[in-house]
Amino acid sequence: MNRLARFLADERGTATIEFVFVVPVVLIIFMASVESSLYMARYVMLERSVDIVVRDIRLGRLDGLTHAELKRRICQTSALVNSVQQCVDSMRIWMQPINTANFAMVAPPRHCVDRSAPIDPLAPEPSATEFTYGADNDIMLLRICLKERPMFPTTAVGASLIADGEGDGNYALLATSVFVNEPG
Template identity: 35%
Template structure:
C-alpha cells in the first residue's frame, strides 16, 4: 500500500502539466492589482487636475469681471462647466470663499466644507464676495465615488458613510478694482 502511494507521489512530483497555470494565476493576480491601483490613481489625478483647472479659470473670471459680483451658484456653475470629467459636479461640489488679511492667513477653517448629493442639503458655511483689492481665498471640495473602491487604493481613501471620497482644491486671488 505504501509503495503504491509513494509510486503515485513520485509520478505526481515529476509531472509538470499545469505548472504554467499556477504561475499565471499568481502573477496575473498581482499584475491586475497593480494595474487597478494605477488606474484609480490616474483617475483621481485627472479629477484633481480638472477641478483645479476649473477653480483657476473661475477665479480668473471673478477677479477680472469688474462690477459684477457672482453668486454661489454662478461660481459653482463656472467651475463645473470648465471641469468636464467631474461626475455630478453641480450637486457634489461645495465652495467656500472668504476674505483673508494679507499678513494673517487664518481666514478659513482647516477642515473643508464637503457634502455629496446623498446628504441632506445644508447652508453654505462661508461664501463672501470681496471688495476692491481684497485678498480672497476660495476652497472647492468635490465628493466623488471611487472607480474601484475594493482595490488597495480605493480602500485606503477617506470615505464617508455613503462611500464618497473627497478632493479639496484651494486658490487665492486679489479682487481687481472696479
C-alpha cells in the first residue's frame, strides 16, 4: 500500500499531461482559423478580380475577348494565385444574357471543373448555351467557379468545405455578377 500511495502522491509529469490535453485543442483552433482566413481571402480576391474584369467588359474595353482570355485575365488580376495556368485550369465560366421580356433567368449550372480529370489544353471553346457575350444593352448573368484545395483538409473547417464539394478533395469558390452591356 505504501508503494501505491507514493505513486498517487507523485506530482512529476503533471505539466506534461496538461500539455498533452491543451496543445491539440490549440492546434485545431489555429489550423481552423488559418483555413477559414485563407478561404475568405481567396473568395474576396476572386470577387475583386471578377469585378475588375466585368467592369472592362461592361464598358466595352474587352470586345472580342475569348473565353480562355477571359479566364486568364481574371486569374492575372487575382493576387492569391500561385500559378495563372493552374488558376485557368481550375476555373469554369458561365455567362448568358437575361431575357428582359419576362426576366426568366436560366439557373446557372452548379458544376465546376473536375480536377481529377486530365486537362485538355486543346479543348474547344464552350458552347453558346454556356458562354456568350450578348448584345448591346443586354443584362448579363456571369457565374464563375474556381476550385481550390484546402490547406488543412483534416480540420473541421477544411473537412466541411470538402464535404460541400464534388468529392475530389477540393472546394468551390463561386462568384456571381450581373451587369449590363453598354451600347457600342
